[in-house]
Amino acid sequence: MKQLNKELEQLIEAALTRAIHDGDLPEFEIPPVPVSPPKRLGQGDLSYPGMSLAKLARKNPLEIANLIAATLPGADFIDKIEVAPPGFINCFLSESYLKRQVDRIIEEGENFFQLDIGAGQMAQVEFVSANPSGPITIGHTRNAVVGDAMARLLEAAGYEVQREYYYNNAGNQMIVLGKSLMLRYLQRLGEEIDFPADYYQGAYLVEIAAELAAEHGDALKEAGWEKFKDIAEARMFQWINRSLAAIDIKHDRFYNETSLFESQQIWAVLEAMRENGHIYHSTHWEGADDEEIADLRSKGYQPATWFRSTTFGDEKDRVMVKSDGAPTYTLPDIAYHCDKLERGFDIAVNVLGTDHFSQAQVVKHGIRALNMDPEPIHVIFIQMVRAVRRNQESGEYETVKQSKRAGDFDTLDDLVAMTSADAVRYHMLARSPNSQLDFDVDQVVKQSNENPVYYIQNAYVRCAGIFREAKERGFNDDGADLSLLGENELKFIRKALELGNVIEQAVTNYEPHKIAFFAHELAAVFHPIYDQVRVLHSEVPSEVAKARLRFYRAAGVVFYRLLRLMGMSAPERM
RNA sequence: GCUCCAGUAGCUCAGUGGAUAGAGCAUUGGUUUCCUAAACCAAGUGUCGCAGGUUCGAGUCCUGCCUGGAGCGCCA
Incomplete structure (x- = not known):
């Protein structure tokens, strides 16, 4: 799948090179020409601010923009180019190109926007x-x-x-861990022991000690701390893996x-x-x-x-x-x-x-x-992350205590138990790493029904739902004529085609959170469309229904890809 | 004292030097005879911490300051 902004950037560079060669513009080194989607309707699908060239080319920005627009090489994805003051070059995508991409998306499937930036690396x-x-x-x-x-x-x-x-299984900490477990074990056997303050205080060691006592009785009484270190390390390793596996890591x-x-x-x-x-x-x-x-x-x-x-x-x-x-x-x-x-x-x-x-x-x-x-x-x-909850009386946020008591939520296991793996993943990802994160436990738990997590997943669920219903009715999208798709569906395709750029930005800037925001934006484009563009409805002609069903097949592919990129599940039903 | 991060709507946060700064949550009102309500439609709120500077153009870049956080160990 093409990254259209990259394609257009190359075309603009080609136009500039040619303009300089033809003497329409003075000699200058062509800077990067970043193309991005504009914010407003009527400004096209991709836009480049030509004003930035005014100084280099020593020319009125509007003139430069007009020159580029006039000499821009054609491409199958471009419908038209417009120039807007003070010097924007706005590109409108071709409808037939967009409609064709529906089948391309389905062909690519799980490899939708699989890029080659890092090929061979x-x-x-x-x-x-x-x-x-x-x-x-x-x-x-x-x-x-x-x-x-x-x-x-x-x-x-x-x-x-x-x-x-x-x-990190070397160093003093592991010795302390082994000794901590040993003392807990001896305590369990009934010995009076003064447990040092700088040893590991967690209740989990007490539990492991209890299990050891149940299993081995006092057989380990004379074993050194090394033995307990090995036991503790093995148990911790298991625990860590199990916790991570619960969020698919x-x-x-x-x-x-x-x-x-x-x-x-x-x-x-x-x-x-x-x-x-x-x-x-x-x-x-x-x-x-x-x-x-x-x-x-x-x-x-x-x-x-x-x-x-x-x-x-x-x-x-x-x-x-x-x-x-x-x-x-x-x-x-x-x-x-x-x-x-x-x-x-x-x-x-x-x-x-x-x-x-x-x-x-x-x-x-x-x-x-x-x-x-x-x-x-x-x-x-x-940056630091805290589990917080709002105090009912004061309305102030308070840090959840670093206690291991049940009911506090400061471990991964607790978070998953109280919410879900998908909710944990989304909320942890949907923030710039540079921002401190207050993980509002009550919000993620209590409002889990009106939560961005499910908003995104529901988009996939809805796509899957149509196909379930279609199958029951013996309807399919064989021979769909994509030219019957309307402006609503194209809106979604336009947005979906930005994914390649999002992936590239996330990778080159090391900002994985961008994918989470994009997923939410795409879902926000999808749901209103789904509300209006029906497939299995008596007023929808069969040919149109086929085209729309094909569209929802593509939409499902896109959401599946996005959910997997975030490490979230793509459920067929809510 | 020094280094790094942050400060944007009531709250939690997005925001590639570009056009009229955006989401979610919270609040208010509405929406389905046939797949869709974990949804949709509508309403509202801003000194982008403060002050300068650079630029055709600054939430974004530079300088100074204010506030909050992290670090500056013969700890790991």
């Missing part, structure tokens, strides 16, 4: 990557939804996509942080950075002021291994290996991204919460310190 999306120390929270959920939608859009753009989860690969230790890769990376002259050994970083040095000294630190990240614009240097010999989190993270780049991805998208902002910068500095180009890496930063 590999893309990776690393997302979620939550520490395996507890449930998937509402914050992870937003990350998961955005990352998966990004992956689906990259696939639609033609990339071969791998979904990866960086599994699966990763192709779980990349274990521990593998970077086992393979010695972290030390190889550190050595390479050292060879490039970016590593030094000291009690404090080179640019530290007296106050900072005094602070570090008061903590009694021995010398540590520092990365001179300030070379690459960082505000201070960073510790790679602590004075006790253990690496910080940053070193394996650099090694991991180094490994990613060596795997040859043309694009490596990384979805992170803004609390990882500094960390991500340091990783990029580290990649440069390895003399590698971090350009393929692109980070989508997700």
Whole structure:
């Protein structure tokens, strides 16, 4: 399927090139000529503001627009070109072209607007990557939804996509997790234990401990924390996968942080950075002021291994290996991204919460310190998300407490249980990642009947419904004459043909939320049409009904494609 | 103190430097003899945080300021 705005852009460029060649315009470098759908009726279907050329061409904008309009090469999709003051070039699409696209849409089916922008290229999306120390929270959920939608859009753009989860199963946190479970188990066996405040407090560990006690009795009493760490990690891994699967998210690969230790890769990376002259050994970083040095000294630190990240614009240097010999989190993270780049991805998208902002910068500095180009890496930063609900008395929004008690909604499992996988996905996606998101639990739950989620899905349901009814009546769209379609149906086709551009915008700008808004806009075009354009109605002549039935077949294809791009289900009935 | 994000309708938010700034929710009133009511039609609300600047043209770009959020660890 053609991206018509791109086609028109090329035609305008051709017209300009020719005008310059013919001497109708002075010599100048032709800038990009962005074509977009105008906002108002009567301004055509695609529009280009020719005013932007006035200065370059040293000519009255209206004259330039007229010149372009007069010399624009023809194309099968163009009906007419109009010029509007002060210099807009408005393109009206050909009706017969639009009608023909109904069959094209049906032919393409699930590949409707499958683009070739990324043909032959590999893309990776690393997302979620939550520490395996507890449930998937509402914050992870937003990350998961955005990352998966990004992956689906990259696939639609033609990339071969791998979904990866960086599994942080090394480091102190896992030891604490193992010890936390061990203490809960011993508590369950009746021992009096003072549970440390900095251990994992979640009730889920108490539950797992109870299960272990039921299954093994006191047989694990003498087992070390390592045993409990393995048990806890396996349980967390299962839990995370199950939660994500409930919203139709699966990763192709779980990349274990521990593998970077086992393979010695972290030390190889550190050595390479050292060879490039970016590593030094000291009690404090080179640019530290007296106050900072005094602070570090008061903590009694021995010398540590520092990365001179300030070379690459960082505000201070960073510790790679602590004075006790253990690496910080940053070193394996650099090694991991180094490994990613060596795997040859043309694009490596990384979805992170803004609390990882500094960390991500340091990783990029580290990649440069390895003399590698971090350009393929692109980070989508997700702003904070809170579950909120309105206080009935004050009318103010309040944050849902970070408690694991039943009735609070701060995990993915809770959100899905209270709403639906589709509602969670849509609401998490339909927001710019740059905006903080208040997920209004009551709104998504209570108003689930008048919700954009179902508004979009209902469009597909309605298409499916017509075919069910037609089948019962023994009616079909064989031999449909598309020329019988009316202006209403064309309105929908025009809008649907924008999908290619939406996918491209979403991919090139790393803004997957655009697809969610487009889906809603398209549904808003569809429903009024459906209300008026009937198929199985006594006043509709059989030939017209066939054409309309064919149209609804195409509309169903478009909505199916959209719903799948958002990772939502396409139900046949509500 | 420094870096990044945000500030647009009562609320939650869209908005490629272009033409008269848009949705949903909430509010009010209406709509189906034959597939469609989780739908449709109609009504209304704006100092686009503030002040300058660039431009033929600024919600969009630049500078300063105000407000809210995230970060700036020998944590992960």
